[in-house]
Amino acid sequence: MSGDGGRPGSRRRTVLRSAVAGGLGAAGLTTGLAAGARPAHAEGARKGAEPPRTRVSILLYDGFTALDAVGPYEVLCRVPGVEVTTVARERGPVLTDTGEMSLVAARAMREVRRTEVLLIPGAGNRGTLAMMEDKGVHEWIRTLHRHTRWTTSVCTGSLILGAAGLLRGLPATTYWASRPYLEKAGATYTPGRFVEAGKILTGAGVSAGMDMALHLASRIADPRTAQAVQLGIEYDPDPPYDTGSPEKADEELEKLALKLIDDAAR
Numbered sequence: 001m002s003g004d005g006g007r008p009g010s011r012r013r014t015v016l017r018s019a020v021a022g023g024l025g026a027a028g029l030t031t032g033l034a035a036g037a038r039p040a041h042a043e044g045a046r047k048g049a050e051p052p053r054t055r056v057s058i059l060l061y062d063g064f065t066a067l068d069a070v071g072p073y074e075v076l077c078r079v080p081g082v083e084v085t086t087v088a089r090e091r092g093p094v095l096t097d098t099g100e101m102s103l104v105a106a107r108a109m110r111e112v113r114r115t116e117v118l119l120i121p122g123a124g125n126r127g128t129l130a131m132m133e134d135k136g137v138h139e140w141i142r143t144l145h146r147h148t149r150w151t152t153s154v155c156t157g158s159l160i161l162g163a164a165g166l167l168r169g170l171p172a173t174t175y176w177a178s179r180p181y182l183e184k185a186g187a188t189y190t191p192g193r194f195v196e197a198g199k200i201l202t203g204a205g206v207s208a209g210m211d212m213a214l215h216l217a218s219r220i221a222d223p224r225t226a227q228a229v230q231l232g233i234e235y236d237p238d239p240p241y242d243t244g245s246p247e248k249a250d251e252e253l254e255k256l257a258l259k260l261i262d263d264a265a266r
Contacts, residue, residue, distance in 0.1 A: 053081055053082070054083070054149075055085070055117065056085070057117065058085070058119045058121065060121075061088060061123070061130070061131055063123045063265075064094070064127055065096060066096045067207065067209065068209050070103070071154070071213065072212065075233065076213050076220075078229045079221050080225070087109055087111075092104060092105060097127055097264070113143065114147055116148060116150070117216070118144050118145065118152065119153070119154070119157075120152070120158075121155065122153070122154055122158075123155075123156060124262070128160065131163070142165070148199065151201075152202070152212065153201075153202050153203065155175045155178075158172050159178060159185060162185020167200070168187070170200060172187040173191065173193075173194065176245060177246075177254075192204065193212070194208060196215070207237075210235060214230055
């Protein structure tokens with residue numbers, strides 16, 4: 001066979017393009033559009049009827065935990081009408097808690113004065129403690145919170161919301177090892193993968209951010225859309241072990257878990 005079509009790599013690309021054109025891209029294999037396609041909102045804009053967007057702003061800061069931010073991002077960026085952006089003190093790469101990877105902040109904090117959804121990820125001890133002392137970040141959070149539809153956190157991000165004064169007298173959750181610190185922030189620890197208190201949503205540790213984000217997706221859109229997103233990203237947890245909370249583990253395992261987390265931090 002002549003031409004590129006005879007090479008295995010080219011055949012694979014052809015199959016992938018065909019699959020995307022047939023709808024597989026909607027399952028999350030690509031964030032692009034088939035050639036020549038227009039997003040629905042672009043058509044609306046051309047006709048002067050673009051629907052309002054729901055802006056989601058995810059705060060990045062030195063030492064944050066990657067999945068706290070990326071998990072909710074993977075859910076929310078697929079909800080129709082939602083725009084997700086990353087924000088930090090300055091634009092550019094921000095290191096995670098391990099120091100081995102970074103995410104890029106698309107916007108600086110001073111550029112974001114309004115958002116419909118604010119999401120604060122958690123971090124290891126270093127990152128969380130620094131943010132709990134950062135009065136500038138607290139003021140920015142409070143400024144946005146005045147106009148948000150939802151103000152949310154994942155893991156120890158709730159301690160940062162608490163330090164900003166947003167959790168006083170409210171039920172909330174956090175990472176299991178940080179539960180006692182919620183009381184110091186004026187909140188009442190409440191068990192659950194996520195806890196809703198008015199327009200504040202707090203998620204438990206790390207992976208719970210995806211559960212919280214799916215709940216938020218149902219509130220922004222509807223339950224059917226949230227279910228479709230869950231299927232699209234094939235979020236169907238079936239871990240080989242059942243030790244994902246301290247209620248299911250012994251004290252020795254708790255100590256080992258915290259040691260592994262601390263050892264990985266930089």
